[in-house]
Amino acid sequence: MSGASELARLSLNQRTTASWTLREAIDGCVAAGLSSIGVWREQLAEAGVENAVAWLAEAELRVSTLCRGGFFTASESAAIEAAHLENVRALDEAAAIGAKTLCLVPGGLPAGDRDLRGARRRAAEAIERLVPYAKQVGVPLGIEPMNPIYAADRGVVSTLGQALDMAEPYAADEVGIVLDTFHVWWDPDVEAQIARAGERIHSYQVCDWITPLPADTLLARGMMGDGHIDFATIGAWVRDAGYTGDIEVEIFNADIWAAPGDEVLATMSARYLELIQPYA
Amino acid sequence: MSGASELARLSLNQRTTASWTLREAIDGCVAAGLSSIGVWREQLAEAGVENAVAWLAEAELRVSTLCRGGFFTASESAAIEAAHLENVRALDEAAAIGAKTLCLVPGGLPAGDRDLRGARRRAAEAIERLVPYAKQVGVPLGIEPMNPIYAADRGVVSTLGQALDMAEPYAADEVGIVLDTFHVWWDPDVEAQIARAGERIHSYQVCDWITPLPADTLLARGMMGDGHIDFATIGAWVRDAGYTGDIEVEIFNADIWAAPGDEVLATMSARYLELIQPYA
Numbered sequence: 227m228s229g230a231s232e233l234a235r236l237s238l239n240q241r242t243t244a245s246w247t248l249r250e251a252i253d254g255c256v257a258a259g260l261s262s263i264g265v266w267r268e269q270l271a272e273a274g275v276e277n278a279v280a281w282l283a284e285a286e287l288r289v290s291t292l293c294r295g296g297f298f299t300a301s302e303s304a305a306i307e308a309a310h311l312e313n314v315r316a317l318d319e320a321a322a323i324g325a326k327t328l329c330l331v332p333g334g335l336p337a338g339d340r341d342l343r344g345a346r347r348r349a350a351e352a353i354e355r356l357v358p359y360a361k362q363v364g365v366p367l368g369i370e371p372m373n374p375i376y377a378a379d380r381g382v383v384s385t386l387g388q389a390l391d392m393a394e395p396y397a398a399d400e401v402g403i404v405l406d407t408f409h410v411w412w413d414p415d416v417e418a419q420i421a422r423a424g425e426r427i428h429s430y431q432v433c434d435w436i437t438p439l440p441a442d443t444l445l446a447r448g449m450m451g452d453g454h455i456d457f458a459t460i461g462a463w464v465r466d467a468g469y470t471g472d473i474e475v476e477i478f479n480a481d482i483w484a485a486p487g488d489e490v491l492a493t494m495s496a497r498y499l500e501l502i503q504p505y506a
Numbered sequence: 507m508s509g510a511s512e513l514a515r516l517s518l519n520q521r522t523t524a525s526w527t528l529r530e531a532i533d534g535c536v537a538a539g540l541s542s543i544g545v546w547r548e549q550l551a552e553a554g555v556e557n558a559v560a561w562l563a564e565a566e567l568r569v570s571t572l573c574r575g576g577f578f579t580a581s582e583s584a585a586i587e588a589a590h591l592e593n594v595r596a597l598d599e600a601a602a603i604g605a606k607t608l609c610l611v612p613g614g615l616p617a618g619d620r621d622l623r624g625a626r627r628r629a630a631e632a633i634e635r636l637v638p639y640a641k642q643v644g645v646p647l648g649i650e651p652m653n654p655i656y657a658a659d660r661g662v663v664s665t666l667g668q669a670l671d672m673a674e675p676y677a678a679d680e681v682g683i684v685l686d687t688f689h690v691w692w693d694p695d696v697e698a699q700i701a702r703a704g705e706r707i708h709s710y711q712v713c714d715w716i717t718p719l720p721a722d723t724l725l726a727r728g729m730m731g732d733g734h735i736d737f738a739t740i741g742a743w744v745r746d747a748g749y750t751g752d753i754e755v756e757i758f759n760a761d762i763w764a765a766p767g768d769e770v771l772a773t774m775s776a777r778y779l780e781l782i783q784p785y786a
Contacts, residue, residue, distance in 0.1 A: 373655075374654050375653075378692075413665075414626070414668040442718075
């Protein structure tokens with residue numbers, strides 16, 4: 227049987243049930259026996275932070291991540307400033323709801339800009355500028371390296387090693403990484419880099435790499451077990467790196483979004499118990 | 507003006523004009539003032555090797571690559587044996603037409619197999635087995651690292667560094683790499699790895715990374731200048747690594763395939779002169 231204790235570390239990232247409001251997602255988590263949720267800023271704004279704080283407390287849910295900060299690769303000063311202020315607001319929200327980390331998606335190349343190294347440098351500079359405020363409000367930053375499929379238009383930080391290079395100038399509880407299997411599974415160096423990450427792993431997210439890729443590559447993620455990723459092996463590396471936190475299921479997939487949320491939670495809980503939890 | 511000398515290193519990879527037979531591609535190269543071609547085995551088989559040898563000699567075209575060998579990640583012995591024999595045949599063809607390298611696309615995970623490290627190990631073993639015959643017929647092997655977008659279903663070798671790790675047990679003129687901008691442009695380590703590659707660069711192929719990615723990700727490549735890749739920077743790294751060979755344009759793209767071949771060659775020659783040749 228799958229008692230609540232076996233699901234103790236499973237977290238629903240709201241993006242997996244994209245049609246649900248925050249209120250519905252909280253209720254869905256409680257009904258499914260989960261004790262953690264990864265919150266998205268869009269749904270948080272709809273609900274209002276004050277309501278969200280009350281609902282989360284009443285439901286006794288941990289907040290494994292707030293998604294997302296970042297998108298700070300702009301090259302013009304007004305856009306750089308706007309991105310910084312948006313991240314400050316995200317940190318305020320993360321602090322209010324007690325998020326374990328603010329997930330940072332770096333952003334892509336500005337339109338017409340082909341200077342990938344420049345964009346990466348600006349992401350590092352934006353993090354440097356954000357760290358003092360993150361420390362002040364007590365929210366760890368989590369840099370999310372993204373699959374190279376998104377290097378041009380979403381995330382210029384492409385490997386776990388690169389994310390760790392950006393995190394290591396800071397204390398581990400100030401800046402770490404968000405490890406998503408979809409983004410890192412292919413990396414020949416990922417075992418060593420997970421070991422290196424250690425206590426900088428601020429979030430562990432799981433979803434599968436499916437083929438053929440759906441037409442919209444943003445929605446190219448699959449339920450664990452439906453694709454090619456060896457969750458046992460990667461999960462053991464994450465465990466051996468010392469990670470004991472929540473494990474978020476974050477799936478961008480049109481078919482999953484079209485399914486009733488309760489069914490999605492039932493499937494993801496079953497797959498978690500089969501493929502993830504035994505190695506966690 | 508764009509004299510023939512400025513196009514001296516430009517090579518048409520047949521896949522860019524996929525609707526052309528080998529005969530048509532040879533004629534197209536001659537008409538466009540090119541002196542090199544990357545040949546595909548499918549079209550070579552249609553033409554017959556003996557005809558091809560005569561046509562290529564008459565047209566005075568170099569053969570920058572034969573595409574493709576590889577696809578040797580199978581895990582069952584009969585399939586492993588079949589892949590080896592297919593690669594032996596490819597080497598015979600490459601020797602006959604005087605190809606500068608046999609391009610090796612490693613292949614993906616076998617159906618239902620999630621052991622990526624195992625597939626990579628088998629690719630290395632297949633290369634080890636192939637090297638003696640490649641030496642015997644005098645054809646250098648070129649391992650092509652592939653964008654991680656293809657790690658599951660086409661190419662388990664995902665970075666230039668990983669390809670060089672596989673090549674370095676052998677002499678540089680026995681085993682090297684095929685460097686395609688589409689596959690490596692995102693890699694944070696690519697500058698260092700191109701320098702490391704040096705004389706192991708057996709082929710340099712160019713095409714662009716375009717967004718949004720087309721629905722069929724196999725056809726997600728664009729004409730140079732239509733996407734996000736900084737060809738000047740990567741081209742200078744390749745030049746500084748000592749590469750003086752042909753530069754192949756290899757574009758899998760449904761729109762380009764639908765266009766008349768002569769127009770495609772005119773566009774690619776113009777883009778080459780604008781974006782590639784000045785830095786080569």
